Amino acid sequence: MTTVTExxxxxxAPPEGKPPRRRGRWTPYWLLLPGLLWLVVFFxxxxxxxxxxxxxTGSLEEGYRVTWHFAxxxxxxxxxxxxxxxxxxxxxxxxxxxxxxGYPLAYLIAFRAGRWRNLIMILVIxxxxxxxxxxxxxxxxxxxxxxxxxxxxxTLHVLDVTAWLGWxxxxxxxxxxxxVVCGLTYNFLPFMILPLYTSLERIDPRLHEAANDxxxxxxxxxxxxxxxxxxxxxxxxxxxxFIPATGDYVNAxxxxxxxxxxxxxxxxxxxxxxxxYPTAAALSFILMAAILFMVTFYIRKSxxxxxx
Amino acid sequence: MKTTEDTSTxxxxxxxxxxxxxxxxxxxxxxxxxxxxxxxxxxxxxxxxSGCGKTTTLRMIAGLEEPTSGTVHLGDQDVTALPPYKRxxxxxxxxxxxxxxxxxxxxxxxxxxxxxxxxxxxxxxxMLELVQLGEQARKKPHQLSGGQQQxxxxxxxxxxxxxxxxxxxxxxxxxxxxxRQMQLELKRIQTEVxxxxxxxxxxxxxxxxxxxxxxxxxxxxVEQLGxxxxxYENPRTTFVANFLGTSNLIEAEVDSASGGELTLKAxxxxxxxxxxxxxxxxxxxxxxxxxxxxxxxxxxxxxxxGEIPGGRNRITGRIADSSFIGVSTQFVxxxxxxxxxxxxxxxxxxxxxxxxxxxxxxxxxPAHTFGLDAGQSLLAGTVxxxxxxxxxxxxxx
Amino acid sequence: MPFINWLKRRLVVIAxxxxxxxxxxxxxxxxVFSFNNPKGRFNYEWQExxxxxxxxxxxxxxxxxxxxxxxxIALWATLGATVLGTMIAFALVRYRFxxxxxxxxxxxxxMAMPEVVMAASLLTLFLNMGAQLGFWTIxxxxxxxxxxxVVVAVKAxxxxxxxxxxxxxxxxxxxxxxxxxxxxxxxxxxxIAAGALLAFALSFDDFIITNFNAGSTVTFPMFVWGxxxxxxxxxxxxxxxxxxxxxxLLVLVSMAVGNRRNRRKA
Numbered sequence: 001m002t003t004v005t006e007x008x009x010x011x012x013a014p015p016e017g018k019p020p021r022r023r024g025r026w027t028p029y030w031l032l033l034p035g036l037l038w039l040v041v042f043f044x045x046x047x048x049x050x051x052x053x054x055x056x057t058g059s060l061e062e063g064y065r066v067t068w069h070f071a072x073x074x075x076x077x078x079x080x081x082x083x084x085x086x087x088x089x090x091x092x093x094x095x096x097x098x099x100x101x102g103y104p105l106a107y108l109i110a111f112r113a114g115r116w117r118n119l120i121m122i123l124v125i126x127x128x129x130x131x132x133x134x135x136x137x138x139x140x141x142x143x144x145x146x147x148x149x150x151x152x153x154x155t156l157h158v159l160d161v162t163a164w165l166g167w168x169x170x171x172x173x174x175x176x177x178x179x180v181v182c183g184l185t186y187n188f189l190p191f192m193i194l195p196l197y198t199s200l201e202r203i204d205p206r207l208h209e210a211a212n213d214x215x216x217x218x219x220x221x222x223x224x225x226x227x228x229x230x231x232x233x234x235x236x237x238x239x240x241x242f243i244p245a246t247g248d249y250v251n252a253x254x255x256x257x258x259x260x261x262x263x264x265x266x267x268x269x270x271x272x273x274x275x276x277y278p279t280a281a282a283l284s285f286i287l288m289a290a291i292l293f294m295v296t297f298y299i300r301k302s303x304x305x306x307x308x
Numbered sequence: 309m310k311t312t313e314d315t316s317t318x319x320x321x322x323x324x325x326x327x328x329x330x331x332x333x334x335x336x337x338x339x340x341x342x343x344x345x346x347x348x349x350x351x352x353x354x355x356x357x358s359g360c361g362k363t364t365t366l367r368m369i370a371g372l373e374e375p376t377s378g379t380v381h382l383g384d385q386d387v388t389a390l391p392p393y394k395r396x397x398x399x400x401x402x403x404x405x406x407x408x409x410x411x412x413x414x415x416x417x418x419x420x421x422x423x424x425x426x427x428x429x430x431x432x433x434x435m436l437e438l439v440q441l442g443e444q445a446r447k448k449p450h451q452l453s454g455g456q457q458q459x460x461x462x463x464x465x466x467x468x469x470x471x472x473x474x475x476x477x478x479x480x481x482x483x484x485x486x487x488r489q490m491q492l493e494l495k496r497i498q499t500e501v502x503x504x505x506x507x508x509x510x511x512x513x514x515x516x517x518x519x520x521x522x523x524x525x526x527x528x529x530v531e532q533l534g535x536x537x538x539x540y541e542n543p544r545t546t547f548v549a550n551f552l553g554t555s556n557l558i559e560a561e562v563d564s565a566s567g568g569e570l571t572l573k574a575x576x577x578x579x580x581x582x583x584x585x586x587x588x589x590x591x592x593x594x595x596x597x598x599x600x601x602x603x604x605x606x607x608x609x610x611x612x613x614g615e616i617p618g619g620r621n622r623i624t625g626r627i628a629d630s631s632f633i634g635v636s637t638q639f640v641x642x643x644x645x646x647x648x649x650x651x652x653x654x655x656x657x658x659x660x661x662x663x664x665x666x667x668x669x670x671x672x673x674p675a676h677t678f679g680l681d682a683g684q685s686l687l688a689g690t691v692x693x694x695x696x697x698x699x700x701x702x703x704x705x
Numbered sequence: 706m707p708f709i710n711w712l713k714r715r716l717v718v719i720a721x722x723x724x725x726x727x728x729x730x731x732x733x734x735x736x737v738f739s740f741n742n743p744k745g746r747f748n749y750e751w752q753e754x755x756x757x758x759x760x761x762x763x764x765x766x767x768x769x770x771x772x773x774x775x776x777x778i779a780l781w782a783t784l785g786a787t788v789l790g791t792m793i794a795f796a797l798v799r800y801r802f803x804x805x806x807x808x809x810x811x812x813x814x815x816m817a818m819p820e821v822v823m824a825a826s827l828l829t830l831f832l833n834m835g836a837q838l839g840f841w842t843i844x845x846x847x848x849x850x851x852x853x854x855v856v857v858a859v860k861a862x863x864x865x866x867x868x869x870x871x872x873x874x875x876x877x878x879x880x881x882x883x884x885x886x887x888x889x890x891x892x893x894x895x896x897i898a899a900g901a902l903l904a905f906a907l908s909f910d911d912f913i914i915t916n917f918n919a920g921s922t923v924t925f926p927m928f929v930w931g932x933x934x935x936x937x938x939x940x941x942x943x944x945x946x947x948x949x950x951x952x953x954l955l956v957l958v959s960m961a962v963g964n965r966r967n968r969r970k971a
Contacts, residue, residue: 028800032808035789035852039811042849046826053829101724108721122956123725127732129952131910133929134945137937138731141738141749189728239817247819250912254933264821264913271825271917277832284825288818295817372872392875393884399876405869409891418887419877464877 047288054281064277072282080266080283084290087262090177090252091245094184098192098241099234101185106196106233107226111205124193132187136254139183143173143255175257183251191240199233200226235302243291263287322383323348324369324472324504329378331364338364340528341377346472346506346521348383351498353507353519357551361528362508363402366474369506371395382471393422398465399474403481404457406449412436412460413445419468435467438497455486462494466501475507479514491517512552516540524548526689540601544587546680549599550689556605557686558598558623558646562590570679572598575645579621579677586679595682602650604676607639609659610667620671625649627666637662641670732949739942746936758939762947765938768928772944775925778840779909782847786908787901789848790855791893797856798863815853823850824917831918838920846918847908854907855900862896 054072058064077084109120127135142149150173153159162168167178203226211221227234249264263283270280323345330341339361346352354362367373369380371392379388387395398419406415416435417428425431436442439459449457458478465473478494479487495518498505509515515522516536523533524547532539532548543549546557560572560579570581570590579598588596600621608616616622625643634655639662641649651670653662662668712719738748742755763769793812796802815823827846836842870892874884912926919927929941 028796028802031792031796031800032802035793035856036808036811038789038849039815039852042827042830042845043815043823044811046823046830049833050826050829053833101720101727104717104720105722105724107717112718112721118960120725122953123729126949126953126956127728128906128910130732130735130945130949131926131929133912133926133933134735134941135731137749137929137933137941138734138738141734142730144749186727186731189724193724243817243819247821248913249821250930264819267821267825268916271828277829280825281829284822288822291819291822292817370876372876391880392872393878393880397876399873401869401873401876403867403869405867405873407870407873407888407892418874418879422878422883422887468877 050281051285053277054285056278069278072278073286076279076282076286080263083261083263083266084286086177086260087246087264087287088290090181090184090260090262091242091248093181094188094245095192095238095242097181097185098189099238102189102192102196102237106193106200109193109197110200110203111208121197124190128190133250133254136183136187136250139179139186139255140174143179143182145172145174149173174255175260177256177260179255180252180260180262183255184245184248187248187251188241188245191244192237195237195240196230196233199230203229231302235299239295239298243295246291247287322471323381324506325381326365326369327379327381329365329368329375329380331361331368331373332376337528339368342530344523344530344533346504348504349502350520351495351505351507351518353509353515353522354525355509355512355515355522355551356525357510360525362510362525363476365525366399366476366506366508369472370397370399370474372399396468396471397474398468398470398472399476400458400461400465400478402476402478404449404461406457406460406464408449411446411448412441412452415449415460416464416467418464423468431467435463438466438500439463454482455490458482458490459493462497466497466503469501470503472504472506475505477508477510479509479511487514494518516552524551526551542585542587542678543599544680545688546597546684546686547689549678549680550687554602554650555599556602556646556649557680559682559686560596560598560645562592562594562596564592565590569674570596572596574598575623575643577623577645579623580674581677581679582675585675585677588679588681590679597680597682597684597686599678599680600672600676602638603636603652605649605651605670605672607641607651607653607659607662608669608671609661610669611661613669616669616671619674621674621677622669622671623649624667624669627662627664627668629664630662641668643670732946735942736946736949739939739946741939741942743939748937748939748942755939758943762940762943765940767923768938768940768944771923771925771928774840774922775909778843778847778924779905781844782851782908783901783905785844785848786851786855786904787897790852790900790904791859791897793852794856794859794863794896797860812853812856815850816857820850820911820913821917824914827914828917838918839922842918842920843915843922843924846914847911850911850914851904851907854903855897858900858903859893859896862899863893866892 052066053064055066055068055070056064057067057069105120105124109117109124113120141147144150150159150171153162153173154171159168159171159173162178163170167181168176173179173182207225207229208221211225212218216224246262247264249262249268252260252262252265267280267283267287270276270283274280325346326342326344328341328343329339330337331339342365344365354365356362364373368375371387371390371394375388379386381387382396387397407418410418413432413436417432420428420431432445433442436445439462441456441459441463444452444456449460452460458481461478475494479490482490491514494505507515507519516539519536521533522536522539524531524539526547532544534542539548540552543552543555546555549555549557558574558579560574563571563573563578565571565583568583570583570586572579572581581596581598586596590596610624623643623645625641627639628642628648629640631638632655636652636654637658639651639653641651643649649670738751739758740754740756741748741751742753742757743750744752758764793808797805797808824846827849831838831842866889870888871884874888875881879887910926912930915924915927916930923931925944929937932938932941
């Protein structure tokens with residue numbers, strides 16, 4: 001039963017589970033059981049298994065035993081710290097780019113699109129229906145050496161600047177950090193746009209008028225009214241972009257080179273090619289812990305714990 | 309599923325009897341155990357501020373809330389243990405709760421179909437005619453105006469010929485003009501179908517306009533029950549006196565009693581109170597609250613005080629404020645016995661001297677005086693006192 | 706100056722449309738290159754116009770087999786995740802029970818975890834159990850990571866539902882089962898449909914988790930991945946373009962139908 005602390009308007013009282021039909025008591029547990037069991041067995045349990053694998057020693061032929069070999073963590077970190085740093089750096093750059101690119105589009109759909117709103121919405125979502133691998137491969141064509149994109153950037157001497165910054169190598173874009181970040185940005189952009197749009201759309205347009213009426217110029221209105229109100233969208237958008245981008249290895253593999261390998265690439269090759277399970281498990285566990293730590297810190301900091 | 313016996317007797321069922329019915333949520337008591345009988349065929353209103361327990365009481369009759377104690381009888385049948393879908397009772401919900409995925413026709417036919425009735429077309433058609441919505445049968449609820457939705461909600465409940473129709477703030481979402489119109493409309497329908505209506509509202513004017521009997525509730529208890537005129541003229545508590553209309557309350561001391569009349573001392577003057585209209589236990593020297601309604605009072609400029617006939621209760625004071633309403637002028641008069649005395653004067657012959665600052669005499673027929681127990685708050689039931697919200701607050705909920 | 710002002714007023718629109726172009730550019734390239742006739746094994750450079758691939762979309766061995774396998778997995782995963790997720794969502798919104806916080810975290814965590822971590826840990830479990838990698842392990846994994854998304858979608862819808870609607874149904878003689886079938890389910894349907902659609906899209910397009918847990922089974926994304934290493938047939942672009950066009954058409958048609966129905970009713 002609900003505990004209603006305030007008086008009657010009992011709108012929140014659930015219709016089921018109220019006597020005289022007492023049958024509701026066990027219903028929630030039956031409803032939860034199958035799904036939660038699935039998550040426990042195939043999500044929570046594997047994480048524990050993995051933790052145990054990371055402290056095992058042995059070989060593929062002789063089998064592995066738990067030997068509390070915590071050195072695996074130290075070894076993994078000392079050997080692969082560049083990949084970790086790169087992952088965070090690339091993912092953070094892609095997240096910032098997604099925010100910068102996605103915000104105007106979300107704003108456009110929410111406030112300026114008028115009768116085009118639905119069409120633009122469809123165009124944002126529709127690419128999802130083409131396999132993201134196919135679309136990522138298309139970037140190979142777009143950024144190809146001697147293609148018009150690279151040609152234009154070269155003529156404008158942009159490539160000189162990016163090369164000096166270490167983002168590109170020579171007169172190439174493909175197989176450089178820039179290409180990987182560009183691919184990551186592209187792949188996770190919709191995950192930024194959709195939450196941004198949702199929170200922008202909730203803003204009453206009259207608030208803009210009220211701000212204008214109270215002597216705020218458009219730029220001030222944006223800084224003092226629109227942007228603060230869209231914070232929930234910004235927070236969930238950055239999380240939805242940053243988390244998968246950190247663990248991604250597809251973009252680094254298809255658009256990058258051996259110098260742009262991210263931690264996902266290492267885990268993938270350790271697991272599927274080199275078959276060094278303890279190291280791979282340790283890497284995976286470190287990645288998980290790092291992300292959970294960063295996300296918790298970020299959510300605390302941005303003060304939107306009710307977001308999840 | 310509701311059985312057919314229920315339907316065959318529906319509408320001719322007898323009284324609604326609540327016996328010792330109460331509801332607590334943890335340590336909070338929403339409704340103190342109360343007894344209440346609603347006579348068959350009457351239009352009964354439960355009136356009170358939000359949080360007074362009126363909606364909980366209604367929901368216990370509907371079966372949507374299980375009483376912590378007591379029983380609910382419909383006629384001779386004990387329905388306390390019956391779930392809502394087995395009770396011959398239907399509800400018009402606050403904000404209507406029309407099914408958004410069904411059109412108007414299917415909304416109205418819902419109850420009939422659930423009881424296994426196949427040919428609903430004729431009945432639904434007639435019901436929609438009764439509420440003047442025949443043209444709208446195939447529209448969805450969101451395509452109708454508030455007033456139309458309200459009538460669909462009534463039709464959807466009435467078509468089942470319930471023994472009792474429960475209305476939970478049915479007019480709360482409508483604007484003032486439409487609300488007045490729907491009050492008359494509901495009253496007409498009730499007279500036409502003869503079904504018992506139990507109406508929950510926080511609007512005292514609405515309750516008084518529509519109901520035969522009104523129960524005023526406060527803090528989970530029924531304060532007073534009676535016809536609208538009876539409640540208005542003879543309030544027995546300060547809450548009722550203040551919640552229904554406006555009352556001027558004066559603290560007084562009993563001086564003497566004789567010939568069915570009490571003579572009281574208030575300030576320097578004397579007031580007369582018919583014993584029959586006193587609900588307080590009084591002894592000579594005891595205290596009592598004297599009340600009088602603002603429209604019962606006449607206002608005479610102090611210069612003309614000699615013209616006031618004898619035998620009337622009088623109080624002197626000075627006009628603090630006046631507002632012109634059209635049909636009447638409302639004065640606020642400060643007097644030694646009571647600050648902020650309210651007086652409504654019909655605009656028949658306006659005395660131009662009655663402006664703020666003028667010295668005046670207030671006088672009224674002693675028969676219009678009522679007496680209340682002095683042991684209660686003078687302000688209970690006024691706007692802003694605990695448990696009483698303004699109408700705006702109510703609507704916002 | 707007028708030009709600067711004009712630009713200033715439309716800055717948001719211009720920037721937004723530029724982003725939209727960025728989002729759509731790869732799809733344009735995919736479409737154009739589905740008409741290419743490449744010289745080598747890789748379809749990255751434009752050679753000459755050809756409709757050959759369109760006339761024979763299944764002309765590459767394994768391509769259409771992987772596509773039907775992906776569709777099959779996506780359908781079953783959608784069904785599983787939608788049923789389990791809807792049940793959880795109803796329990797979360799409608800009931801009070803112990804360990805609510807723990808349940809919520811268990812739902813939230815799979816969405817807050819990089820795919821590669823889930824993929825690697827699940828593979829560890831399967832290896833430990835000695836499970837045969839293939840269709841079933843893929844399906845298990847897909848239901849697992851789609852579940853949370855369904856819960857979120859359905860929960861949002863059920864939460865916004867007025868509980869008075871179900872009370873009204875009960876008041877109008879509908880028993881618990883009837884109430885659920887006639888009122889609760891139809892009103893929650895858009896949320897369930899949204900969750901199912903999301904689950905389908907996620908499952909169909911998933912690569913990372915599948916890559917770890919598929920063994921030698923090849924889904925469509927894995928086929929594309931493999932061909933990126935060995936040689937990309939034009940048919941991949943044909944399939945990609947066809948899916949894009951079909952999706953857009955379906956949405957447009959359903960919108961047109963919805964619009965017309967609304968207009969007729971109004």
